[in-house]
Amino acid sequence: MRTSCFDTPERYGRVSRVLHGAMALLLTVQLLGALLHVFARGVSLERLLWSNHGSLGFLLLLLAVLRGTWGLVNIGRRPLHTGVLGRLAGVSHLLMHALMILVPFLAVLRAYGRGRGFSPFGMPLFEASGQEIPALITPASTFHGLLAWVLLALIVGHVAAAVYHRVVLKDGVFSRMWGRAY
Numbered sequence: 571m572r573t574s575c576f577d578t579p580e581r582y583g584r585v586s587r588v589l590h591g592a593m594a595l596l597l598t599v600q601l602l603g604a605l606l607h608v609f610a611r612g613v614s615l616e617r618l619l620w621s622n623h624g625s626l627g628f629l630l631l632l633l634a635v636l637r638g639t640w641g642l643v644n645i646g647r648r649p650l651h652t653g654v655l656g657r658l659a660g661v662s663h664l665l666m667h668a669l670m671i672l673v674p675f676l677a678v679l680r681a682y683g684r685g686r687g688f689s690p691f692g693m694p695l696f697e698a699s700g701q702e703i704p705a706l707i708t709p710a711s712t713f714h715g716l717l718a719w720v721l722l723a724l725i726v727g728h729v730a731a732a733v734y735h736r737v738v739l740k741d742g743v744f745s746r747m748w749g750r751a752y
């Protein structure tokens with residue numbers, strides 16, 4: 571079966587699949603960097619990933635906004651989630667979308683509030699103002715890391731559920747997003 575650009579009630583389309591796959595990869599790299607920062611600070615991979623944490627996080631923010639917008643464009647024709655577990659999956663998808671935007675957005679607000687400028691991938695997004703705005707710093711300092719760990723926990727549960735569908739239930743849910751339709 572050919573996959574169209576748009577989602578259908580049977581399966582996610584090409585655009586949703588590419589965005590899902592690319593973000594799965596980049597979020598894995600980002601969260602691996604954060605885990606190394608906590609548990610293996612100073613090893614060379616940690617230094618490489620952590621020095622690019624803000625830039626990669628900003629790219630993830632742009633992709634999350636694009637993906638959320640594409641999700642809204644397709645909202646009426648995406649695979650349905652029925653039953654109690656299906657609804658739970660739907661709610662957890664919604665929560666992951668919200669966190670994929672909120673987590674980096676809070677950090678970008680903090681970067682602005684610190685007044686030191688922010689140049690993701692060397693491109694100046696805003697110049698240093700030299701002025702601190704505590705109201706923009708506090709939300710990220712309280713919630714950025716915490717919510718990112720919540721996102722990691724949701725992702726682990728999500729991947730485990732996807733693999734359970736593929737290996738145990740063999741019900742075709744996995745192939746709505748990955749690989750060919752059964």
Ligand code: HEM
Binds near residue numbers: 607623630631670
């Ligand atoms: C989806 C994107 C992002 C994820 C998943 C993420 C994840 C994390 C995690 C898990 C931590 C906690 C690490 C620890 O406990 O030591 C953290 C900290 C941090 N992140 Fe991010 N981050 C993202 C985007 C960003 C962006 C865009 C920026 C900069 C604009 C940023 C700047 C920071 C800074 C400065 C810290 C250390 C202070 C703190 O814990 O809040 N992050 N990030």
Ligand code: HEM
Binds near residue numbers: 594664667745
């Ligand atoms: C390699 C690991 C992953 C696998 C095997 C996987 C598998 C799947 C599958 C099979 C679906 C379709 C489920 C359904 O129709 O009910 C799906 C949807 C979804 N996945 Fe994943 N996933 C992975 C990683 C991720 C990551 C890292 C995120 C990011 C937070 C994520 C977020 C979502 C969301 C939000 C949906 C709903 C469709 C959408 O709005 O894009 N997934 N995933």
